[in-house]
Amino acid sequence: MNRFLAACRKQRVDRPPVWIMRQAGRYLPEYRELREKAGSFLALCTTPELAAEATLQPLRRFPLDAAIIFSDILLPLQALGVSFSFSENGGPRLTKAWDNPQAWAQLQLPASWESMAPVAEAIGLVRQALTPEVALLGFCGAPWTLACYLIEGQGSSDWTNVRKAIYRFPSELKALLLSLGQAMGSYLAFQVRAGAQAVQVFDSWAGVLPLERYQAFVVPALEALFHTLDGLDVPRILYLGHGSHLLPAVASLPVEVVSVDWRTDLQIAAERTGKAVQGNLDPAVLFAETSEVRRQTQAMLQRAPEVGYIANLGHGIWPDTPMAGVEAFLAAIQEKP
Numbered sequence: 001m002n003r004f005l006a007a008c009r010k011q012r013v014d015r016p017p018v019w020i021m022r023q024a025g026r027y028l029p030e031y032r033e034l035r036e037k038a039g040s041f042l043a044l045c046t047t048p049e050l051a052a053e054a055t056l057q058p059l060r061r062f063p064l065d066a067a068i069i070f071s072d073i074l075l076p077l078q079a080l081g082v083s084f085s086f087s088e089n090g091g092p093r094l095t096k097a098w099d100n101p102q103a104w105a106q107l108q109l110p111a112s113w114e115s116m117a118p119v120a121e122a123i124g125l126v127r128q129a130l131t132p133e134v135a136l137l138g139f140c141g142a143p144w145t146l147a148c149y150l151i152e153g154q155g156s157s158d159w160t161n162v163r164k165a166i167y168r169f170p171s172e173l174k175a176l177l178l179s180l181g182q183a184m185g186s187y188l189a190f191q192v193r194a195g196a197q198a199v200q201v202f203d204s205w206a207g208v209l210p211l212e213r214y215q216a217f218v219v220p221a222l223e224a225l226f227h228t229l230d231g232l233d234v235p236r237i238l239y240l241g242h243g244s245h246l247l248p249a250v251a252s253l254p255v256e257v258v259s260v261d262w263r264t265d266l267q268i269a270a271e272r273t274g275k276a277v278q279g280n281l282d283p284a285v286l287f288a289e290t291s292e293v294r295r296q297t298q299a300m301l302q303r304a305p306e307v308g309y310i311a312n313l314g315h316g317i318w319p320d321t322p323m324a325g326v327e328a329f330l331a332a333i334q335e336k337p
């Protein structure tokens, strides 16, 4: 049985499936070694054998129910004409900020995803290596979160330029979000054709917007994105960062699972959306004594619905996370009575 896919479809399972957002990464010594060997993060992402290896590393160490293909949300933007680099401390930096409608008009919607062939190849390699019990996820950035990086040119704590753009260029920004939604929908379909069995769309910065703006600007773009996958029979997950106030917008979206962070109660998320839910332990908890990690994980499980639940963190695992914290988190889920 594939616990992960069953839970996405709200089928009953023996225990909650679990995976960890950003489970391949710097908290693993073997990842740091592989990245050193690759020379750079981008080289690691674009060399199929190395990307497949990075994807599989956490599964060799931990009893996880899903793998997520090793890549980054910014990579497919290259096919639209956007160039960027990753700084030494890991953050993305665009070569220029795409912060006005004249720039947006120059984004080219790709006719094919041929330039992303290494991702498809890596997906094929990982599928060959996985047993049928472990599901492989494809992913992309949500239109809004991608627009955040495009317009700001890098990460930000308050995304002031993006928020100004909503009011300065409303119709052009709506069109940009819709184009990004269409492009990412076809990029996910490309990953599914290569072998991805479920997909997750990361809207890490969803919570920057009030509900009314999210409904008006983002929901149409997410609908376009997710409808591209209609008929492909893969569960669709939307990760909603800082999104407690946005749950009413999720209920009508064509997704099977909503993934929430620690600010959003799991039970409330399930009730308000009617979807399966994923999440939501604060990554900071993994720094506690192992007995406290267990208690916090058990408390999370108590708020989780009986069916339609996937255990996870509420956001990506941090690079300095102690291995003991990860192990205690996973053990508490495996032991669930």
Ligand SMILES: Cc1c2[nH]c(c1CCC(=O)O)Cc1[nH]c(c(CCC(=O)O)c1C)Cc1[nH]c(c(CCC(=O)O)c1C)Cc1[nH]c(c(C)c1CCC(=O)O)C2
Binding pocket: 021, 022, 023, 024, 025, 026, 035, 041, 068, 069, 070, 071, 072, 073, 074, 086, 089, 090, 091, 092, 139, 155, 202, 204, 315, 316
């Ligand atoms: C916003 C975002 C990005 N990338 C991603 C998001 C959405 C999830 C989130 O909110 O965390 C998603 C992502 N990035 C990466 C993966 C695949 C690996 C996995 O999840 O196991 C996934 C699913 C690899 C990565 N992406 C990045 C690294 C670190 C690069 C390195 O090895 O130096 C990895 C392993 C770099 C990256 N890429 C991005 C940032 C902000 C950073 C720097 C901060 C950080 O490192 O956490 C953009």
